[in-house]
Amino acid sequence: MRGAPWICRPCLIRALRPLSRRHARFQSNAAANPESISPALLSRAHALAAEHSQLAQKLANGFDARAAKKLGEISAVANALKEWEKANESLTELRTLIRDPSTDDELRSLASDDVASSAEQLDQAAQALTTSLVPKHPFASLPCLIEIRPGAGGSEAAIFAGDLLRMYQAYCSRIGLRTALLKYENADGLPESDSPLSEAVLEIESEGAYGTFRCEAGVHRVQRVPATETKGRTHTSAASVLVLPSFPSEGSGEMEDFDNPESDYYIDPKEVRTDIMRARGAGGQHVNTTDSAVRLTHLPTNTVVSIQDSRSQPKNREKAWQLLRSRIAQARREKREEEMVAMRRSVVGVAKMGRGDKVRTYNWGQQRVTDHRSGLTVHDLTDVMGGGHTLEKVMESVRTWLIERDIEAVIAGDEINGDK
Amino acid sequence: MPRLTTGLLRHARSIDPLLTLLLRPCRDISSAQNELRWLREHAIKLEQNVNTRARVSGWRVLLRRLVAERARGKPLQYVMGSEYFGELEIACRPGVLIPRQETAASITCLADRLSRAKTLPSELRVLDLCTGTGCIPLLFQYQFWKTYQDEVSLHLLGVDVSSIAIQLANYNLRRLLKERQWQLQNRKMHGRSVQDLWGNKKLKSEVAAFQNTAFLLADVLVDPLSMTDHDPMPLKPAMQFTNKPPFWDVLISNPPYISPAAFNHTTARSVRAFEPKIALVPPSELDTPDVEQGDKFYPRLLTIADEVKVQLCLFEVADLNQAIRVARMVRDSSSWDGVEIWRDYPELANEHEEDRLHDGFEVIGQGNGRSVVCWRGRGAEWLSRANDVRSDRRRSSRIGA
Numbered sequence: 097m098r099g100a101p102w103i104c105r106p107c108l109i110r111a112l113r114p115l116s117r118r119h120a121r122f123q124s125n126a127a128a129n130p131e132s133i134s135p136a137l138l139s140r141a142h143a144l145a146a147e148h149s150q151l152a153q154k155l156a157n158g159f160d161a162r163a164a165k166k167l168g169e170i171s172a173v174a175n176a177l178k179e180w181e182k183a184n185e186s187l188t189e190l191r192t193l194i195r196d197p198s199t200d201d202e203l204r205s206l207a208s209d210d211v212a213s214s215a216e217q218l219d220q221a222a223q224a225l226t227t228s229l230v231p232k233h234p235f236a237s238l239p240c241l242i243e244i245r246p247g248a249g250g251s252e253a254a255i256f257a258g259d260l261l262r263m264y265q266a267y268c269s270r271i272g273l274r275t276a277l278l279k280y281e282n283a284d285g286l287p288e289s290d291s292p293l294s295e296a297v298l299e300i301e302s303e304g305a306y307g308t309f310r311c312e313a314g315v316h317r318v319q320r321v322p323a324t325e326t327k328g329r330t331h332t333s334a335a336s337v338l339v340l341p342s343f344p345s346e347g348s349g350e351m352e353d354f355d356n357p358e359s360d361y362y363i364d365p366k367e368v369r370t371d372i373m374r375a376r377g378a379g380g381q382h383v384n385t386t387d388s389a390v391r392l393t394h395l396p397t398n399t400v401v402s403i404q405d406s407r408s409q410p411k412n413r414e415k416a417w418q419l420l421r422s423r424i425a426q427a428r429r430e431k432r433e434e435e436m437v438a439m440r441r442s443v444v445g446v447a448k449m450g451r452g453d454k455v456r457t458y459n460w461g462q463q464r465v466t467d468h469r470s471g472l473t474v475h476d477l478t479d480v481m482g483g484g485h486t487l488e489k490v491m492e493s494v495r496t497w498l499i500e501r502d503i504e505a506v507i508a509g510d511e512i513n514g515d516k
Numbered sequence: 517m518p519r520l521t522t523g524l525l526r527h528a529r530s531i532d533p534l535l536t537l538l539l540r541p542c543r544d545i546s547s548a549q550n551e552l553r554w555l556r557e558h559a560i561k562l563e564q565n566v567n568t569r570a571r572v573s574g575w576r577v578l579l580r581r582l583v584a585e586r587a588r589g590k591p592l593q594y595v596m597g598s599e600y601f602g603e604l605e606i607a608c609r610p611g612v613l614i615p616r617q618e619t620a621a622s623i624t625c626l627a628d629r630l631s632r633a634k635t636l637p638s639e640l641r642v643l644d645l646c647t648g649t650g651c652i653p654l655l656f657q658y659q660f661w662k663t664y665q666d667e668v669s670l671h672l673l674g675v676d677v678s679s680i681a682i683q684l685a686n687y688n689l690r691r692l693l694k695e696r697q698w699q700l701q702n703r704k705m706h707g708r709s710v711q712d713l714w715g716n717k718k719l720k721s722e723v724a725a726f727q728n729t730a731f732l733l734a735d736v737l738v739d740p741l742s743m744t745d746h747d748p749m750p751l752k753p754a755m756q757f758t759n760k761p762p763f764w765d766v767l768i769s770n771p772p773y774i775s776p777a778a779f780n781h782t783t784a785r786s787v788r789a790f791e792p793k794i795a796l797v798p799p800s801e802l803d804t805p806d807v808e809q810g811d812k813f814y815p816r817l818l819t820i821a822d823e824v825k826v827q828l829c830l831f832e833v834a835d836l837n838q839a840i841r842v843a844r845m846v847r848d849s850s851s852w853d854g855v856e857i858w859r860d861y862p863e864l865a866n867e868h869e870e871d872r873l874h875d876g877f878e879v880i881g882q883g884n885g886r887s888v889v890c891w892r893g894r895g896a897e898w899l900s901r902a903n904d905v906r907s908d909r910r911r912s913s914r915i916g917a
């Protein structure tokens with residue numbers, strides 16, 4: 097509890113200190129201005145706090161598992177609101193005191209001296225309150241799958257797709273994230289690292305990877321002179337990056353919701369057709385085929401995944417299930433999000449993070465990388481492509497941007513609900 | 517077999533000249549690409565391996581040599597020296613049959629079922645006749661411990677008439693045992709989570725089961741009474757001689773089952789040219805109809821099943837027709853409570869409902885008819901699964917019911 101009533105002990109001690117020069121600045125700048133947190137967010141917080149005290153009452157009268165769970169979820173908001181209110185109150189009182197002509201000089205200087213730290217406290221409380229209100233992405237704590245495919249631009253796009261894959265691999269190995277290449281297909285079927293890529297699926301097994309890499313989804317554009325270009329012309333091509341939360345495979349026991357038909361990642365095995373590349377003809381001892389490909393088709397959505405990476409058929413099947421589950425869950429979530437976006441139509445700037453949007457440009461000629469969402473431009477292209485610290489900086493800027501969008505969305509959602 | 521068009525060949529050459537060579541054995545571009553990728557990974561691994569490095573002159577040279585061998589029709593599994601049997605990598609050598617994916621699918625299904633059984637004997641003994649690389653007992657125990665939670669002592673015995681097969685099976689056993697012991701040691705230093713503990717239990721159970729696994733050189737086909745100085749020994753005296761227990765619980769066998777005519781007409785060329793005929797075709801006899809020659813092992817296997825008192829059997833067969841013939845033998849012997857036929861992928865739902873019954877036998881799964889499964893006594897319990905929707909239907913396939 098860091099809430100500071102305005103006439104606290106440190107203030108009294110400081111009463112003897114000379115008057116602060118910064119007095120004027122803080123008065124105009126960092127007073128308890130209501131804009132430091134949006135009214136919409138604030139009213140949402142109030143509503144939740146009210147619910148919180150109701151639930152607390154209910155629990156006092158007897159145990160109710162659902163109420164207890166809900167209480168746990170919103171107690172962070174209630175606490176943050178309390179802190180914020182305290183800070184807000186103390187700053188307001190300080191300001192009133194300073195403005196009041198009847199305040200004697202000594203007390204006024206004492207109050208002004210305290211404005212700075214109180215304003216800072218309010219700022220922190222506002223930030224904490226905001227974060228407590230923004231819903232954490234439900235899959236943020238999961239590992240993830242990054243799917244990379246070349247877009248427009250022929251073989252140059254395929255080469256760039258390979259560059260992106262290596263960029264993420266280097267990044268992960270630098271910061272110590274475990275990765276596994278689930279699928280790697282070259283335009284020519286060779287694992288040569290510099291040959292063009294037709295599809296790659298990189299799994300980042302570490303927890304929380306989805307939260308880290310969610311910002312990478314979208315179309316990445318490259319502008320450079322391809323190696324094959326004889327006239328030295330710059331080409332523009334693109335690769336698409338899809339980021340999916342990855343659900344642990346069956347039997348690992350981490351997800352108790354695995355068999356829960358309500359959850360996003362539930363798939364009814366009866367709705368999946370399994371095609372195994374069977375030996376032609378008799379099979380068994382008659383042939384010694386090396387075909388280990390497995391293809392799964394989710395019939396209701398006609399989603400098809402096929403994996404032939406490993407010589408082991410069950411391994412291919414496991415990977416295929418993992419990929420299918422992730423794709424279906426993502427599709428379901430996107431659909432829900434689209435419905436939400438439609439609901440919040442009035443809001444500008446809620447960008448969908450999906451397949452379609454051009455999110456970043458890598459320009460070789462100018463050695464720069466610009467992210468179109470956060471607006472950040474960096475110049476150390478080599479470090480970005482090498483998965484270095486500069487890439488981290490770009491990703492961080494997008495994550496911050498995403499949080500801001502989330503806040504807007506929450507506010508917008510509340511405004512819509514408030515209208516009803 | 518699809519003909520290789522010049523267009524296809526030209527396309528392959530434009531990608532990689534080595535691919536053109538692989539098209540010959542593979543017939544289509546995507547499996548040729550897969551094989552090229554695996555061979556390349558293999559060549560690179562060989563180059564990096566300290567033990568083989570001295571003999572290797574750069575992976576590119578090695579790769580070309582491997583591709584050339586493959587192009588001559590040598591099975592990829594012999595070229596690379598291994599094949600995946602389920603999730604297990606099993607060493608393969610010329611002279612011993614390459615394990616088949618269909619066999620792995622049946623064994624996986626059988627082990628899964630047993631690992632879900634409510635009650636099992638405290639010591640479960642599994643006999644695999646005609647073991648080859650030893651792949652069946654090795655996969656059985658690996659798969660069994662994936663889901664089995666309780667304590668049970670698994671004992672496995674693989675039998676084969678070929679001494680190279682027995683050598684290779686022992687090599688596979690030693691390699692997997694060492695690998696597991698090493699993993700167990702490495703794990704001890706790390707995590708304490710539930711998954712880790714579960715993983716440790718599985719590894720320990722596997723190590724224990726490997727230590728209770730043996731391979732035995734013996735001939736299962738000869739009748740111990742009619743032959744006296746047969747080499748190798750018939751099964752029964754060989755078991756007695758090596759102090760093996762006289763009674764077993766489960767009998768599995770993938771015996772040679774191809775008739776002489778089918779060998780000439782329906783086997784792939786690379787099978788005929790590179791795999792041992794003794795593993796595929798039962799020894800020929802004059803004046804015996806072709807079909808009967810292909811079925812030769814099954815009556816003998818059923819006799820052994822009675823002698824060692826197993827309660828559950830799984831026999832691999834060539835197709836649905838042979839499956840029905842073997843199921844009839846089971847029925848006629850009248851010492852079994854039930855029999856059913858599994859297709860290649862028994863855990864997949866049947867494609868058509870009307871496909872479930874053939875000649876009065878229940879047939880489950882998708883693909884070709886692949887195994888005959890029969891049971892008696894407690895064998896029925898071991899086979900059934902939790903909330904098995906088929907349990908009442910299975911009763912209907914019981915003999916005499």
Ligand SMILES: C[S@@+](CC[C@H](N)C(=O)[O-])C[C@H]1O[C@@H](n2cnc3c(N)ncnc32)[C@H](O)[C@@H]1O
Binds near residue numbers: 770
């Ligand atoms: C079709 S292979 C099966 C190998 C292995 N179980 C598998 O599934 O890959 C048949 C095996 O039976 C062995 N075999 C042939 N005749 C035999 C006999 N009379 N007694 C025991 N084993 C025999 C062969 O050596 C061969 O390894």
